[in-house]
Amino acid sequence: KxxxxxxxxxxxxxxxxxxxxxxxxxxxxxxxxxxxxxxxxxxxxxxxxxxxxxxxxxxxxxxxxxxxxxxxxxxxxxxxxxxxxxxxxxxxxxxxxxxxxxxxxxxxxxxxxxxxxxxxxxxxxxxxxxxxxKLISCIDFRYITDALTEEEALDILVKAQTGKQQRVDQMLKEGYPAYTTSCAWLGYSDQLLKQLCTDALNDGWTKFKVKVGADLKDDIRRCSLIRQMIGPHNTLMIDANQRWDVGEAITWVTRLAEYKPLWIEEPTSPDDILGHAAISKCHNRVMFKQFLQASALQFVQIDSCRLGSVNENLAVLLMAHKFKVPVCPHAGGVGLCELVQHLILFDYISVSASLDNRMCEFVDHLHQHFRSPVVIQNAHYMPPKDPGYSCEMLESSVQTHQYPQGQVWKKLQ
Amino acid sequence: KxxxxxxxxxxxxxxxxxxxxxxxxxxxxxxxxxxxxxxxxxxxxxxxxxxxxxxxxxxxxxxxxxxxxxxxxxxxxxxxxxxxxxxxxxxxxxxxxxxxxxxxxxxxxxxxxxxxxxxxxxxxxxxxxxxxxKLISCIDFRYITDALTEEEALDILVKAQTGKQQRVDQMLKEGYPAYTTSCAWLGYSDQLLKQLCTDALNDGWTKFKVKVGADLKDDIRRCSLIRQMIGPHNTLMIDANQRWDVGEAITWVTRLAEYKPLWIEEPTSPDDILGHAAISKCHNRVMFKQFLQASALQFVQIDSCRLGSVNENLAVLLMAHKFKVPVCPHAGGVGLCELVQHLILFDYISVSASLDNRMCEFVDHLHQHFRSPVVIQNAHYMPPKDPGYSCEMLESSVQTHQYPQGQVWKKLQ
CATH class of the missing domain: 3.30.390.10 (Enolase-like, N-terminal domain)
Incomplete structure (x- = not known):
């Protein structure tokens, strides 16, 4: 052996x-x-x-x-x-x-x-x-037993064995629903935003996230523009990336309400449980626990790289299920889509067994640097087929982009 | 100029x-x-x-x-x-x-x-x-305006100008009340604990902190021993350093209640606002804000090196004053006493104007490595007289202890 x-x-x-x-x-x-x-x-x-x-x-x-x-x-x-x-x-x-x-x-x-x-x-x-x-034995329950015990967690996973193969087959065929954040980064021009939006609609996307929070007038113009592009029936989300104080968030969001955002992402400090009435990306299971206990979020955004890997994400998926809050993972960046697809497929197949109000973020950058990049079909994540956690990068990409000695950075200096 | x-x-x-x-x-x-x-x-x-x-x-x-x-x-x-x-x-x-x-x-x-x-x-x-x-202009109010506005903060400082010189004189004469943590580190033997306790009582100490949380039987023995040493009228505090889950903390502390601890320090994760019913050392003003808003602490333990320096400590001192919670700083370590004495003297002289339920931690290690070490008289911090923030170290101490090349570490390898 x-x-x-x-x-x-x-x-x-x-x-x-x-x-x-x-x-x-x-x-x-x-x-x-x-x-x-x-x-x-x-x-x-x-x-x-x-x-x-x-x-x-x-x-x-x-x-x-x-x-x-x-x-x-x-x-x-x-x-x-x-x-x-x-x-x-x-x-x-x-x-x-x-x-x-x-x-x-x-x-x-x-x-x-x-x-x-x-x-x-x-x-x-x-x-x-x-x-x-085996999975339960990977989770450190320290600090969360008042919200979820080991026994409750095991019970959730055992119950979810029912119908599992059906969900596996469904995922292999249809994939997991996704939304896109690639169209509306804050620094993009209106023209680029329109172009990217048109392309995305043609590719079958129906859910879009817009970055806001720097300037209210700009936000009104951009939200209005994108709502016009996608029509009244597609879904819009906004993300302020922790820009506001609590009072400021309320004023600002009230003004943007007419564009009907499904959620407001990170309105204020990620540490502010009591100040939140939205969703958030937390840094550990103890923060997620309290956001759930305080009913301070309506969507749970897990992150494959900010939480302590699969171990801590398992704890959060199980707590979200217990508190009946849908999980809509954070992705994008470098490799976050590749990693998080595993977690959200696991959530559907082995924990929540539900797609209601659920979708996984997608950002269309930098996938070409991975050996097994995500596969998107008709705005859905198709299950990865290669073994492993999908984060092996191409050695040539690593070497070219290594900081500060890689070729790309040498050129920029 | x-x-x-x-x-x-x-x-x-x-x-x-x-x-x-x-x-x-x-x-x-x-x-x-x-x-x-x-x-x-x-x-x-x-x-x-x-x-x-x-x-x-x-x-x-x-x-x-x-x-x-x-x-x-x-x-x-x-x-x-x-x-x-x-x-x-x-x-x-x-x-x-x-x-x-x-x-x-x-x-x-x-x-x-x-x-x-x-x-x-x-x-x-x-x-x-x-x-x-000038002091107010040092504070970043981002994320805390829902608890304390710039105007309220200024108002607190202006009001506290009354009686200021009197308090300065009092501090110069009597110093700021302190408690000691040097007697009862978890790894100390009972014999050493008794010796240190006797010495401390002889030096005029009346308030003692004990480390707990590893083993309940040990804790009972140690708390009983120290309570016996210091008598019923001196003050005892316990500190679990984040060891427990919420339920565990309640059971454990109930068992130790007969030794009448004034406070339970860090019973659980420092991120767990809702799980706390005690005091805590937080990592930023947003966490302190919520602990105060949720009435989840009865004493505020600021730290000169975990918060963002004087700037962020000012914000926390002002919020504590507004929420009427006494500040009892965390100290010890290396240089924490030297630094935090400035903050707590400032709190008394220029913010709270009160000594009720207030004391500053003291730990008697490593002060000899500083150019202007703290001066303790009759269990009080005497105000520092040298200019600056008292954290200049002796160059010889720095060189001997530099890791890994200093002499002390070379010998240990």
Missing amino acids: MTKKIIKLTVRDVRFPTSLEQHGSDAMHTDPDYSVAYVVIETDQGMQGYGLTFTVGRGTEIVVCAVEALSALVVGKSLEEIVSDFRGFYRLLTSDGQMRWIGPEKGVIQLATAAVLNAVWDLWARSEGKDPR | MTKKIIKLTVRDVRFPTSLEQHGSDAMHTDPDYSVAYVVIETDQGMQGYGLTFTVGRGTEIVVCAVEALSALVVGKSLEEIVSDFRGFYRLLTSDGQMRWIGPEKGVIQLATAAVLNAVWDLWARSEGKDPR
Whole structure:
């Protein structure tokens, strides 16, 4: 039997100069260079696992530094050893007696944890099946037992076994519904917005997200324009990327209400549970727990790279199911679509068994750098067919975009 | 007129091997090596400003990396330029369009922000006076205006001018009341605990904090022992350092209630506002705001190095005053006492004008490494007399403890 001992972990700072064309621009991130801390782990049998976490340029070197600090906890362990007590291994990374001080479970160190664990999940995904009990053993229930116990979680997964094969078949045939954020980045001109909108409608898209929050007059013009383009029956969402104070959010959104947005994304600080009456991307399961307990969100936006990998996302999917709130994942960036499609397919097939009010974000940038890019058909994510967690990048892309020594960055200096 | 242009920023990883003797040990941090990311900024006129943030060993290199990333935003600016729009400068550091992604305002990047801004405050403290209006202009009110507006904040400071000189005189004479955490670290033997307690009582201490949370039987023994040592009329506090789930905290604390603790510190995740019914050390003003709004804490524990320096601590002191909750700062670590004494003296003299239910933590380790260590008399902090923010370290201490090349660490390898 193979031991699959992890003997090496490498991490690289890979950046794409997306700010040059304002891809990804919003009210708070005006010049993002979409980037990743890209992790490759290698076993003594020559198997590799790929993982990443998403960042937007400067500061990626800090996350790389954090991954290097965590690597001592990973190298030397076997995959069997890790997955036989995955909850313990998760806690080893997130609760190291010295490093947890600089978190805990938030910011740089949590992003680094996600990158490392994503690589472990990628490696694991290539081998065996995972039954409900095995999955539950991956979740650290610390701090959430007042909202969801281990027994309740297992019960959810066992119940959802009913009708599973039917849902698998449905997904393979139709895919998972998606919405697009590619048409309306804040820095795009009206002309570009119109062009992209027309193209998207022709490609079958029916749900669109617009970035707002920098200037109210601009927002009115852009929302009005896009509502006109997509007509009254398609779906519009708006995203302020944490730009507003609580009072400001209320005034602003009241003014934009006539364009009938389905949701308001990140109106204010992501830490402000009590100030929210919308949806949010949280940094850990404890924040999601409270947003759910306080009925402070109507849609749960999980993130494959801000939460602690699959382990922590499982906890959030199960809590969302218990609190009856639909999950509509955050995606885009670099590789977030590739990763999160696995989570949302799992949610439909093995947890919620529902598509009501559910859709997964899609952003059409940078997929060409991945070995197994997402497949979109008729505005749906088609299930990935290659083994693993779909975040292996093309080595040529990594080398060209490595910061600061890659060719792309040398040219720009 | 001097321009005081900042031309250089250096940051060093300085660690003390405190885990060897279990100083600082608690239920979550079983082997802390008390450490700092130590920052020195230098102006073209040869003036220096000193700042730091506290960490507990591994991971300090990540904070150092983050300080280096922020340094580009500081070097080249003059002190006048910074303090003439300190709110804007604060936001430049905390809301950089690319780096905020890896926070925002939490974890590694917030600790680094504190280290850098602490150095700026140290430099600024050495020169001019700061009136209420000037202080208000240092605060970023983003995300907290629903709890405290700029006008309300100014009003608080203006009102507190009454009786100010009297309080200054009182502080110079009596100092600010303190409590000690040095007697009862989790890893200390009962014998050492008894010895330290006896010494502390002889030195005039009347308020003691005990670390709990690892093992209930141990906690009962230790709490019983310390309550016996200090008698029924002195004050006892307990600190679980985030060890428990919500339900677990309730059971555990119920069992320890007979020892009459004044407070339970960090019973659960620091992110869990709704799960708290105690006090907490938060990572930013948005978290403190909600703890106050939800009446989820009865004491506010500010931290000079986890919040964004004086700027963000001002916001929290003012909110605490508005919500009528006493401030009892977190201190200890490396340099936290030296820094936080300034904040709590400011709170008494210029904000709350009250000592009711108020005291400042004291831990008796590592003060000898500072140029102007805190002065404790009869369990009170005596106001610092040297100019600046009191965090200049002895250069010899820095060099001996630099990680990994300092002499202390070379010997341990």
